[in-house]
Amino acid sequence: MRFTPPQDPPITFKARLHDARTATVIGRVLGLAIVVCFTTGVLSHYLQHPSAWLADRLPSRPYWGYRLSQGLHVASGIAAIPLLLAKLWAVYPRLFAWPPVRSVRHALERLSVAVLVAAGIFELFTGLLNTFQWYPWPFNFVPVHYAVAWLLLGAMLLHIAVQWPHIRDHFTRRSPGTLALPAADGPDRRQLLAAVAAGVGAVTLTTAGQSVTALGPLDLFAPRSPAHGPQGPPVNRTAAAARVTEASLADWRLTVAGPRPYALTLEELRALPQHEVTLPIACVEGWSKSARWTGVRVRDLLERAGGGPGAHCRVVSLEAFGAYRVMELGRLYAQDPRTLLALRLNGEVLSLDHGHPARIIAPNRPGVLQTKWVGRLEVA
Template sequence: MEGMKPRIALPPFPRFRGRLHDARTATSIGRWLGLAITVCFLTGVTSHYLQRPPDWLADLLPSRPTWGYRFSQGLHVASGIAAIPLLMAKLWAVYPRLFVTPPLRSVRHALERLSVAVLVGAGVFQLFTGLLNIVEWYPWPFSFVPVHFAVAWLLAGALLLHIVVKWPEIRSHWGLRSAGTLELPAEDAADRRSLLTAVGAGVAAVTLTTVGQSFTPLKRLDLLAPRHPDHGTQGLPINRTAYAAGVSAESARGWRLTVAGPKPYGLSLAELEALPQYEVRLPIACVEGWSVEARWSGVRIRDLLERAGASPRSRVRVVSLERRGAYRVMEMGATYAEDPMTLLALRLNGEVLSLDHGFPARIIAPNRPGVWQTKWVGGLEVL
């Protein structure tokens, strides 16, 4: 009719007709993707409860092995990064099945479609928001940690439902050779091996060029990770600078540590340095996946608690000089407080702490997330 605007035709979805868009290829890739997501989920839950333990768990968290958090968080980030090319390959293999018609054929098919929709959505969300987190870019309005933790459980549930619904088909294609009529032409087997080799090479490439930020024997290959374990002031990377925390040399001038307990007291930096000093080798292990071991020296937290008339197994609140930030106040469970390796550190690798590393004093404790190795400590409070 006259006056009506012509209708603009939308471009059709891409149509993939290759032979390898089949259940056998999807299963071959899916078992490795499932393993990567399972490892990522379990280490992520471990990381979350080490960062934000419920009250009943706070005094039970272990301080040993000293490298525990370094290992679990490094594995968490590495498995998450490895899962990205696996997820892309999996979606490529199943793409034609995502838009079948009719969309719902039975109750079982509806459950399958629901599990796939949630699985794809949650998987893409988790992996790519996690990737942005390790470069500390947050282009979203929500708090990353609680949302990432909640969606992790959603992803785990969707994966479990998907495996249950698809188990007959998965079992048929799981082995090295399919049975009966499911056996595919020989030419497809060669192409499939080439595809899986390429996917494996991609996973190996992204892993080897990023895992060095935590697994330091491979640090020379650390080309794509946002941190290098040797780059930073005093040989350690820095996530949060003194400037970002609102701490300056002027604000630290005349610093005095306050310890609140049954016998409260205060110590100047000179008085703190006059106390027995201990040296430990402990890693800083950050939630973004990088970690590096260093030599720290300072006063044991348990000695400071005993001087305040408190039990060395007391829970401790640590308050930083920083003016803002979600980690300005930290609570340390009794297991960490009594560990002889937990220090109020004054020196790093034999040198006085730089301002960015927490001058005049910071916490260093074994098996602890880096965000809770509080810098610029102003006070300790016995709880």
């Protein structure tokens, strides 16, 4: 007698609203959030790591540009998390469909979904942990996050191409979808979408205050409050972390290398014409804070060293180590009248954690490039 092993009963899903229309409505909002997050992320990456041909072309205006773009990047990334979870809930019965592959087109669909889901979860949750400056993984966050962002974009475009007939049917309303619900379920769908919208609104409003001043009172769950910090703006990298001490600054002089090199003491810097600007510190983690900065224009220092109107410079910090210890200041930044070698913050002498005795402050720049504890400028 031939033995036939017992077969598991087919998986059934009794929950409602696992239909194509619900998935499409949530998906298009999720797609918009991912596009905004991707675009602003790529912009941030090239502002932080410009190639040689791009460095002198990066614009210094509008001065608030990076504050806006990075605020959008973090806000759209956080908003995409509940959208991604809702999208997965709407479509997860399809993940258990049998047979797993029925055709070449179906194989492409399954592949795009697998890559899209994996890359989306990786990008959003590692990005969220980055806002807390917590890195519980062995790889370098910046290049991996950047590379997977392109993978996520490609998987999303492939998924849209494969699913285009269903998306088109939803927009033209020729067909409600292969898993359509009766018209009586319309109110349930609206309630579900309203709940998703409320969740997205809640996480956005309670975190966006770190970069949107008007939403500051609602800033309940953001990892950093820009309202709390020495002399106003918060500090990411302290002098202790950079191994800069008051003792190591006892004989500090600013060295400016160029065709006519020179060096200045702090008192000699203070004796030069001082300028005051109001500029934000905008951090890659999403928070930003405007402040009043007073100091000497960088372009005046470069001109004194023999740099012409097209000069740019390299800025070298006194910190012992760090990925941004040496920073390139492109031509448009170096020649902008708002770019200062700042000596004072909000009317006070810079504290050690804010870069005493001198730091760079420039418009439309990531905070990691606003070099602190400046020891040397090199005219290029």
